[in-house]
Amino acid sequence: MSCGTHFKFEVKFKEMSSDYLKVVLLKQGAQVRDGNKYRLTPFGVTNGExxxxxxxxxxxxxxxxxxxxxxxxxxxxxxxxxxxxxxxxxxxxxSNNEDVIDEILARLNVASSANEVCELQILEGTLKKNPSVPKHLPPKSTLKKIFQNHVDVHTPPKKLFLKSLARFTQDPQERAHLEHLCSPKGSSDYTKLITTSGRTLLGLLKTFPSCGPPVEVLLEHLPPLxxxxxxxxxxxxxxxxxxxxxxxxxxxxxxxxxxxxxxxxxxxxxxxxxxxxxRQATAFRFPKELPELPVILIATGTGIAPFRGFLQDLELQGRFNRDIWLFYGCRYKDKDFLFKDEIQEFEKSGVLKKLSLSFSREQRQKEYVQHRIEASPDFFEWILHKDASVFICGDAKTVVTDVRTCICQTVGKYCGASDGEAVVRRMESTGRLIVDTWS
Ligand SMILES: Cc1cc2nc3c(=O)[nH]c(=O)nc-3n(C[C@H](O)[C@H](O)[C@H](O)COP(=O)(O)OP(=O)(O)OC[C@H]3O[C@@H](n4cnc5c(N)ncnc54)[C@H](O)[C@@H]3O)c2cc1C
Ligand SMILES: NC(=O)c1ccc[n+]([C@@H]2O[C@H](COP(=O)([O-])OP(=O)(O)OC[C@H]3O[C@@H](n4cnc5c(N)ncnc54)[C@H](OP(=O)(O)O)[C@@H]3O)[C@@H](O)[C@H]2O)c1
Missing domain, CATH: 2.40.30.10 (Translation factors)
Known part of the structure; x- marks a missing residue:
């Protein structure tokens, strides 16, 4: 890292440097070109404003x-x-936790200049083709701000990153270990030590104390926050x-x-x-058309979040004419029943036609939303004879898969097991079964 005319600190191995970036400290009073506009906004509307x-x-x-x-x-x-x-x-x-960032910057020996304005430039003589400053890094900022707001220091480092770090590791044993981890032979050790244990950059620097990369190497490799x-x-x-x-x-x-x-x-x-x-809109929107057709909402835990928006909107619009049935599952009736009072009020006011609750940890046997669905003959009626739309919001790996299976089986019970799957597939392809999920 150079500071206008003098070097602020020296890299242990002079012959080694970063691949294509150079951090240059600017004179006092230099203008900052920083800010959130350098942060990535995937799926953003209005140009990610x-x-x-x-x-x-x-x-x-x-x-x-x-x-x-x-x-x-x-x-x-x-x-x-x-x-x-x-x-x-x-x-x-x-933003990244300030204490974590201070520790990383101290470990890189740049703590004393971390609040000075610096400029990211392209290293002269770099062998990289078409080098440019990554879009997520502000061209003029401070190292502290760049590390706090623009780079991900938590995701376990990729093998290519480890390979670069090995170049700046003094201790031969530590260097050999790092080189092993990014070699084809070291794949399972990489998974064990880095991926499975969720080792972060700081954890890695602690495990390999003689590793002292220039700050530029981290900026070249750390993914965007x-x-x-x-x-x-x-x-x-x-x-x-x-x-x-x-x-x-x-x-x-x-x-x-x-x-x-x-x-x-x-x-x-x-x-x-x-x-x-x-973010851009998805298909997860309450249907405005054909108000005579019912809607079934199925959520667990915080999966109720978008449905609370749907129901509050209907109430504030004074729309009480649609048949809406909410299935909601949480652990206890008094500890994690989110928006309990409002949901009960939605039922009283008529925004909700039906409410089916399940509390998984109130009794020995787990009670899930699927149990309520299976025990409700009306569910089949609403789907097959009233053309209800179904929205599901919950954990992708467990809840959504299990609820889908349950719908297939419940519908199949009335119209033949194989037809249950066909009905659900048709609902999916015609936008009558819509899932919002994450994890
Ligand atoms: C379309 C969409 C909508 C979403 N809506 C909501 C919402 O309304 N409410 C909401 O709370 N979240 C929502 N999320 C999830 C949210 O975006 C974040 O992923 C979540 O809050 C975790 O972010 P974090 O930065 O705190 O965790 P991170 O620091 O990113 O850590 C997440 C990591 O922790 C681990 N992890 C994740 N969950 C758990 C867990 N339960 N227990 C232990 N470890 C875990 C995993 O390794 C995961 O990679 C949504 C996600 C998507 C894609
Ligand atoms: N827009 C979105 O996409 C969005 C928004 C918000 C939330 N979500 C999703 O909603 C999920 C909410 O869950 P949470 O983590 O907040 O709550 P949680 O407390 O972990 O779980 C909520 C309830 O679901 C039960 N459950 C566990 N496994 C189940 C299964 N296979 N089938 C049915 N129910 C099951 C739990 O029971 P036990 O724990 O007792 O087993 C608990 O009673 C998140 O993981 C997320 O994926 C999505």
Whole structure:
């Protein structure tokens, strides 16, 4: 890394350098060309325009050791001009934890210059074809900001990255170990040590203490810090933009990057704007046409988020004329039944025609939404004779697959086992069975 005219620190191996990037420290007062516009906004509408809105209010919806911690967040709408529809999603752009970034920058020996303005340039004489500064890195910023907002330091490093790191590892044994991990022979060791254990950049630098890469090498290899999508869980008619999320807790006790960051903002009551953008619409929208046809909504846990938006929207529009049936499953009736009061109110007001609840941990035997579906002869009636549409929102690997199988079997019970699958396939191909899922 060079600093205008002098070198700020020297790389151990002078003959080695990064492949194509150079970080040049600029003189005091240099203008920054930074900001969220350099962050990637996949599936963004309106050219991925980024909105910054502080959290206006937040509410913890669950509070017990045997349930996930779920928050409902309301964003301050002052800067939000985009019209959204229930079922839409926003992409939240999180920041890396400052303590983690400080530790990485200290480990790279660049802590003392981390807050100085620097420019990313192309290394003279690079052998890389058509080199350019990656789009997700701001051309003039500070190392601290680049590491906090633009690069992913949590995803386990790829083999090519390890290969580069090996070049800057002094200890011969450590270097040989790194080289082994990225060789074809070391594939299963790579999986064990890096992928399965979810080793992050910092974890790797701790495991290989003699590894001292120039900061440029990290900027060349670290992937962009990705936005996290969240379903909008409110109606635009409420005048509020809300999301509902659960805090991811990994096996080692650490929290998910975005959900942990949002939780910290909530706990600290920080008035820090949360950058996000509106994502392109999907088929996950409440049908406006043919109001005489019923709709079945099936959700588990935080999968209720988009449905709460649907139902609130119908209530605020005063539309009570449609037959809507909600199946909702959570663990306990009093600990993690999200939006309990509102859902009961939707039933009373007539927005919901039917409500079927299942609580998986209230009794010895698990009670899932599938049990309610199987036990409801009307379900078959609504699908086969009333042409109901079905929306499912839940865990992709388990809930959605199991609910689909259950629908096939339930429908098959009445019209012949093989026909159940055919009916469901036809519903999928004609947009009458729509799934929204993640994980
Ligand atoms: C279309 C779409 C809509 C979404 N809507 C919502 C929503 O409304 N509400 C919501 O809460 N989330 C929603 N998500 C998920 C959300 O985008 C994030 O992926 C999630 O919040 C985790 O982000 P994070 O940065 O906190 O975790 P990361 O730091 O990205 O960590 C996630 C990693 O942690 C691990 N992990 C994930 N889940 C668990 C778990 N339960 N226990 C242990 N480890 C786990 C996995 O290895 C995963 O790769 C949606 C995703 C998509 C694609
Ligand atoms: N827009 C979107 O795509 C979107 C938005 C929000 C949420 N989601 C999805 O919704 C899921 C919500 O789950 P959660 O993690 O918040 O809640 P959770 O508390 O982990 O699970 C909710 C309920 O589902 C039950 N369950 C577990 N396995 C099941 C299965 N195979 N079939 C039916 N029910 C099952 C759980 O029971 P036990 O734990 O007692 O077994 C629990 O009662 C997320 O994983 C996510 O995939 C999607």
């Amino acid at each position: 980024i909105i910054s809105a502080p959290i206006e209010s937040a509410q913890k919806l669950t509070d017990h050791e045997d349930v996930k911690t779920v928050y409902r967040v309301v964003f301050n709408s002052a800067n939000i001009n985009h019209a959204f529809v229930p079922g839409d999603t926003i992409g939240v752009l999180p 990705q936005a996290r999508p969240y379903s909008i869980s409110s109606s635009p008619l409420s005048g509020k933009l809300e999301i509902t999320f659960f805090v991811v807790v990994r096996d080692d006790g650490s929290k998910g990057l975005c959900t942990g960051w949002l939780e910290r903002l909530i706990e600290e009551k920080a008035d820090i704007p949360v950058p996000f953008y509106f």
